[in-house]
Amino acid sequence: MDKKKVVAPLVCHGHSRPVVDLFYSPITPDGFFLVSASKDSTPMLRNGETGDWIGTFQGHKGAVWSCCLDKHALRAASASADFSAKLWDALTGDELHSFEHKHIVRACAFSEDTHLLLTGGMEKILRIFDLNRPDAPPREIEKSPGSVRTVAWLHSDQTILGSCTDMGGVRLWDVRTGTIVRTLETKSSVTSAEVSQDGRYITTADGSTVTFWDANHFGLVKSYDMPCIVESASLEPKYGNKFIASGEDMWIHVFDFHTGAEIGCNKGHHGPVHCVRFSPGGESYASGSEDGTIRIWQTGPQNNTNQETSGSNGPIQNVKDAADEVARQIENAHIAEEDKTVSEKAQAG
Structure with a gap:
């Protein structure tokens, strides 16, 4: 079982309840960032490379099911069981707006142009909020046949992708007409749906299977049966030659995209x-x-x-300051020099 050797990960503590969603920003001039959603009601922002804690978004009164960042990593959004989706300033942590719903909100996504926020949840309604006019009523898209679990934008914001909690399949809405134009059939309910960075593939996980679809023509590209019940899957963005999947068995499985063969396996978590x-x-x-x-x-x-590296805890910092690696290295050098001086004085004493 040499493939199941344990690789030491960076471990990020801070959440007090299960972590149910993760979202990476694209690479920005200040690096890239990771936002997490948790049942503890407080989304958290981290440096995507180091895992260092940057700030916590405080204001939700229920579990947060989904989170995302816009492509510039300047704003964050979150969807919650408190019947709201919130828009946040990712530099200061301030709440910019709260979009009220009539039931639990399970999913949210920024449009590619960053002007729109898409939400979905237990109401079975997709809503599009204009972030330039946050107080204006949202546009409502044709009802989903089931409770919305995941949402994503496709084709330069012309298509919406959504899956349901209580039925299989991924549905595609034409944003112009507001109607469902296609359904990608799956064996079970899709718990994870990701559009690849280059816009070529849709990756879905439906418990027993991870499937890849052509994001432009919607044909089936690859489908692989999983060795365990999986809840989430993600395709490697640079070369597209491997993917990861995870779920009930607490392992993160790494697979070859072309053959479906398992090429690695990492364990460190103590729960699904x-x-x-x-x-x-x-x-x-x-x-x-x-x-x-x-x-x-x-x-x-x-x-x-190092076996474990956990983020610091402190007041919300400015993201740009937190991401300024040069300043951090200089600061660390100064601290090391001070520590050395103190040590030398102590020895002299």
Whole structure:
């Protein structure tokens, strides 16, 4: 069982309840960022590379089921069991707006142009909010046949993809007409649906199967039976040659995209893994678990052999300051120099 050797991940503590959703921003001039949703009602923002805690978004009064960042990582959004979706300033942590719903909100997604926020949930209604006019009533799209579990945008915001909690299949809505134009059939309810970074593939996980669809023509590309019940899957974004899947058995399984063969397996969580996502450059991937932790796994050789690295806890910082690696290195150098001076004085004394 040498493939199941344990690779030491970065371990990110902070959540007090299960982590149920993860979202990476694209790479920005300040690096890339990771936002997490948890049943503890407080989404958290981290440096996507190091896992260092940046800030906590406080304001929800119920479990947060979904979270996302816009492509510039300047704003975050979250969907909650408190019947609201909230828009946040990712630099300050301030709540910018709360979009009230009539039932639990399970999913949210920023449009590619960042001007719209899409939500869905137990009401079986997809809503599109204009973020330039947040107080205006949302546009409502044709009702979903079931409670909405996941949502995503496709084709430069012309198509919406959604899956349901209580039935199989992924439905595609034409945004212009507001109608369902296609259904991608799956064996069971889809718990994870991801559009690849290059826009070529849709990756779905439906418990027993991970399936890849052509995101432009909607044909079936690959479908693989899983060795365990999986809840989430993610395709490596840079080369597209492997994917990860995870679920009930607490392992993160790594598979070859072309053959479906399992090529790696990592374990570290102490509960079922609810979500996995590749970082935008593909050099690492994150997993969120029932155990309340996020773990960041390197896909290549690790320079750092520490068993665990947890983020700091402190007041919300400015994201740009937190991401300024040069300043951090200079600061660390100064601290090291001070520590050395103090040590030398103590020895002299």
